[in-house]
Amino acid sequence: MATLRGGDLSRLRQLNALTAIGMLRGAGPLTLSALAERAGLSRPSTKEVVDELMELGWVEETTPAQGTLGRPARRYRFRASNGYLVGLDIGGHNIRAALADLNGEILAETRRPVHPDIPLDERLAAIEQTVAGCLALGGKTIADVWIVAAGTIGVITPEGRILYCAAIPAWTGLDLAGHLREMFPCEILVENDSRLAAKAEAVRGAARDASDVVFLHVGRRMGAAIIIDGKVHRGFGAAAGEIAMLPQAQLFDASEHLQNCPIIPEGISPADAAGYTLAAARADDPVALAAVERYVDDLAVGTSAMVLLLDPQVVVLGGGFSRSADVLLPPLRERLERTCIRLPDLRASTLGDECVVTGAIDYAVAHLDHQLFTPDAPLPTSGDPQKMI
């Protein structure tokens, strides 16, 4: 049941301001009248709210379009350039960074290959370089950045410590958030990479319209994440999504069928082996097709467990192998039709290799909303981020 103290007018104004910010972030520049209509406020109240938000620095007037006749109506937008967000994807073989404004619009992206076995200090240095390159590319400095949100492999505590990571040696037990905090003088967030990828699918990818989603992070490693009621599910100890750890789910080693297919020529690197098999299957090579069948046999067991348990609206196939969704989805659909009560909509990710880094940005935007644009605290001025977040 809702609780609202009677007559608490400043709270009412606060809610009106949040409504206006929400509308302006979602819909881009709006006139006062358009904003009033969308926010369900009177025009005078809207004017009052917009004036206050401009004073606080959260809203700005846009430049009127050139060549319009007469005096054009003023249009207002959220000042997304008040600060910037950095997303990081720290994988076994690649480090990716992205720079975005406060609306989550991505302005620059960088990638740097690394070897899974490099020592910790080299990996940390590579992270710092990837971010520095991304900031330079976007014409910003770290002082402009409010939040660095990092995704990586493994079971990660809410405080950003890595409890367990099979893919990166020396990652298990690491206080990743602590190391990032030493590098970057801003708010640090750390989250499991599959959950960030699922977040990106929900915000701007294949699952935009769905509130119950199973996300399959398929690649040489297998990850999973679930969205329930529109929210990425972390679990009580932030360890959700680890069904691949159960041998009977047949997910953990499934990619071996693709990695070790006998048709793969000598000299193909392990990074390209599965892709070779998938391409050969697309060209109807019978040995490759048989390997794909065995891979999908395994993938379908764990996927069926998730689908039968959760009955999601959508299953999204994301991650490296999702580039071959045309090869993988038809046999997966056929198996799920046999095992599941209701077949969910099976979709391929549209975000490709950028899914984790994009999700890191979307996670930072959501964190910002939760911390700043909340009815539980007064709206701050848009000045020094250190004082706000």
Add this chain to the structure above:
Amino acid sequence: MATLRGGDLSRLRQLNALTAIGMLRGAGPLTLSALAERAGLSRPSTKEVVDELMELGWVEETTPAQGTLGRPARRYRFRASNGYLVGLDIGGHNIRAALADLNGEILAETRRPVHPDIPLDERLAAIEQTVAGCLALGGKTIADVWIVAAGTIGVITPEGRILYCAAIPAWTGLDLAGHLREMFPCEILVENDSRLAAKAEAVRGAARDASDVVFLHVGRRMGAAIIIDGKVHRGFGAAAGEIAMLPQAQLFDASEHLQNCPIIPEGISPADAAGYTLAAARADDPVALAAVERYVDDLAVGTSAMVLLLDPQVVVLGGGFSRSADVLLPPLRERLERTCIRLPDLRASTLGDECVVTGAIDYAVAHLDHQLFTPDAPLPTSGDPQKMI
């Protein structure tokens, strides 16, 4: 982001009224001052709200306690006797009914054994008799009843049609809500029985303090239900929880280990066979203990899949076999410790065989809250339920 129209005072009064109803339902009789404090309202606003709610018939004054000195402060409570709710558990072998007031307090319970193979018309007649007996026991008639909420086995559409049911022949394809509507002139709700049992655990059972829960409905049949973020998860097509349908989850036939244990004497009915094995295991019979080990081996596979995927705070063991939780939980805990990243709290249900029928009442109470006590529609008078629900 919250949206609230500025200066919409009648809406504010509505929210205040809902807050007051919520407090009075949760905390029993309260004085005006106590209610004002809990609701965060001024005393004059509280008086206004209470007067309005008394006029609408939702709140009543309680009789002052006898023998108090001086003039006692008036105390108010929610009028839970405005209407009544019936819960039904339509199982393969038993039909149970419960009668409760609008607070969900159970006033009468009845049970009637049935055979799983009786024809549909006999089963429907048995349902009607069980409800009639329960109403007579509680001194009410069907005209007093606002909602009949039924739980039964199977995959059930949101409209109350049974898509699939392995346990009751002739149940598959049945429009159960339609049949119940012909019997009872009130609102009809139909839901999967394991989900209702999980709801009861969350409202008044072993999972009262938890918002992420896996509920194992263990008995001759195996069911499961999950609670995410405090809500029983139905799934997009209302088919969630059916992981037992997957052979690799090793849940579907697990109970056979207990049902067919070689120590069970001739003449023990199938309904009592597993209970015999579990009792013998409690008395350290080695053959029974071995059967329990095999049962738990199977149970642990599907349970691990759920725990690894969801990372729940609590796993509740409910249903018929949960009477032997002392025998089952220690070996289950030992297996989950080996397979899971984080061991959830394992608890035995405290609701016993009444878990489904109790959950049906709790489901009806939640439906009532959602339909009547919502900020989205004006609060009705507490008169004819047909006009309200």
